[in-house]
Amino acid sequence: MVNIGNGYYYEVINAFGSWLDDINYISGSQYGTVLILKENTINMNESFLNSNDFNYSAPLELYLTARTMGSNGDSNMRYNLTWSFFVDSGFKYLVRLHFCEISMLVTKVNQRVFGVYINNQTAEENLDLVALSVEPVSPLYRDYVGMVDLENQRRKVFMLISLHPNFESKPKYHDAILNGVEIIKLSDREITSATNNFNEDLVIGEGGFGKVYKGIVVLDGVVIDVAIKRAKANSRQGFKEFQNEINFHSFYHMNLVSLLGYCQESNELILVYEYMAEGSLCDHLYKKQKQPLSWNQRLEICIGAARGIHYLHTGRTTPVIHRDIKSANILLDQHLVPKISDFGLSRVVPSTYHTHVSTEVKGTFGYLDPEYYKRRKLSEKSDVYAFGLVLFEVLSGRAAVNPEAVEEENEKVGLVEWAMHCHQCGSIDRFVDSYLEGKIRLKCLMAFVDICIRCSAIKSADRPTMGEIEDDSRVCTCWCFDSRVAFGVAKALDERDALKKQLEDSKTEHGKALEASEAENVKVYDDLTKAFQREGKLRDDQRAF
Known part of the structure; x- marks a missing residue:
């Protein structure tokens, strides 16, 4: 247990031992600046006092001191404020970081935003304590789980905890802050x-x-x-x-x-x-077990989920195909941060396979890639197709399989079929969740629909990568707030797409192929739906083997 900055002012002790001074754990030549709250104005809000773990929480004195990076924003952007801890290798650790925004200069959202990194892996990108706090100067903590691999049979290795300013949201200060650290080895x-x-x-x-x-x-x-x-x-x-x-x-x-x-x-x-306190994405969209999500919340969830799947596809030496992407497997923590779950059907793509793997069909009906279902060709683009169905669910607030009947239709239809019909008829507003009516800017809506359609293309070659989906979804968030920012981001993505088009001469007819794939989408899904209905297999969350 480490009290950040306590050597300067307070000695902190609780029932579980002393909190050590952090000065001996700082890594590198930059020590930052210590903040001291000399008058105890910490706001122990009611929700914190009533939490299950209040009796085990850090003592109040911990939050009276903190360490920041300093007042020079330009200098702060050039280094990480880092602590180094000697731990046993080959174990997972719970890293609990304690925060309290005790600076009187930081009282509004987007004044101090920073990222958290554990062993150079991103644990959190956009941490804004004011946005997360119930009341001013109120304590909170964030839990992260880190794996310390066994390195060259070494029993002890260093765990690095780093903070770095986030400039994407253009905060007032390029800075970071921390009050305390707890590192707990997780025993099975x-x-x-x-x-x-x-x-x-x-x-x-x-x-x-x-x-x-x-x-x-x-x-x-x-x-x-x-x-x-x-x-x-x-x-x-x-x-x-x-x-x-x-x-x-x-x-x-x-x-x-x-x-x-x-x-x-x-x-x-x-x-x-x-534990993911807010349940699954589908709980919020159509199971009505949770509060409905705003459009901005839905976009941020889509971006985070896309980032997680993109990591599976590209962040390891060999790609991992999840094979069961669906809204029920996108879980949300207490801050609505999305996390991909359920790797029971996941498959590693061997390096000898350049485009796809031939394998038996597994997954959840309604999210199955048509190429995978018909030809048993599994690839990263199979996850992209399933994610496209999730995006349609996010927009419509309906399940991917057998949604409730639309008032204008005489029978129940598949979500993709309905979406394509509305898009071709120029009435995509009929498809949008009624809760979102009047809450989405037109440019943002059309950009999002375009992503959905490209993801659900019948031919896997016509679908974007998860990295492209993440980038394009960020453009949608820009359209929600500042058209000037959106124009700059969109222009950069247009340049990227233009270069890609030059490199892929075989896709010069992409526009025509996309129109054809839309029509084919309708036909293939209609055939699949009828086939499953005949076999009595059309049920929510049913796996097809």
Whole structure:
């Protein structure tokens, strides 16, 4: 436990021991500047006092000091404020960072925005404490999970925690701030103790693998909310997915759900994940279990989810295809940060395969790539197609499969078929979620619809990459606020697309191909829907094998 800046003013001790001075942990030549709040004006808001882990939270004195990067914004942009901690290798760690905006100069949103990095991996990009705080000068903490790999058989390695200003939102100050750090090693034995004998009152969900329970783990005085997934008894499918989940959670990304631990004993298969307080994206869109999302919130969720999938496709030595992208597998934390979950069907693309993998069809009907479904050709673009369905859900507030009947239609239709029909008729407003009526600027709407259509192209070659989807979705957010900013970003993307077009002579007829693929979309989905209806397989969240 480290108290940032405490050597200058306060000695902090609580029931779990002393909080050490951070001066011995700062890495590099830049030490930043210590802030001291000499009068105790910390606002312990009611929600913080009533939280489950208040008894285990940091002492009030921790928030009276902090370290910032300093007042020179230009200089701050050229370095990271970094702390280095010696930890055991080969383990996962919970990193809990404590924050309180105690500077009297920072009282409004977008005055100080910064990123958090753990071992040079992005943990959070746009942290704005004022935006997150319930009241001024109120404490909060953020939890991150980091994996420290075993390096050359070394038992001890350094974990780096770094802060750096974020300039994309054009904040008033290019600066960062931190009050305290806790680093807790995650033990499988202690984590799996959170099951509480699988109390049925704690069930928060159920899927093909089994039931999901909410649990609480206390490690060194720190309370962690967790989600516990328990496999169905004697499930062969469950064991395969159990192994897959473990294999594909060896890496960390801010937009991927973290696996904290697992247990395989006494015929039990248990997976323990970080708890996502706001449930799934589909809960907010059409299951009506959560408050509806604003358009800006939906865009930010789409950008974050695209970033997570893009990391799977490009962030590792060998690409990973998720194979079950859907709104139910995009989970939201308490701050609506999206994270991709459920890697039970994921597949690594071997380096010997340049374009696709031939494999049996698995996934959820309604999100299946037509090329994959008909020809068993699995590629990263299969995830792109499924994500296009998620984007249609985000816009319409309806499920990808068998949505409720539209008033103007006599029968229920698939979401893609309906979207294409509305687009071709020039009445896309009929497709938009009624909650969003009058809340989306026209340029933003048309740009978003264009992304949806390109993602759902029948031919995988006509679909964009997840990186392009992330970039184009950012343009949509710009159209929401400042047309001048949007013009600059759009111009840069136009230049990128022009260069890509020059390099791909085979796509000179892209516009015609896109129109053809729209019409083909309608026909193929109509055929698939009828086929599944005949076989009695058209059900929500059903996997096709």
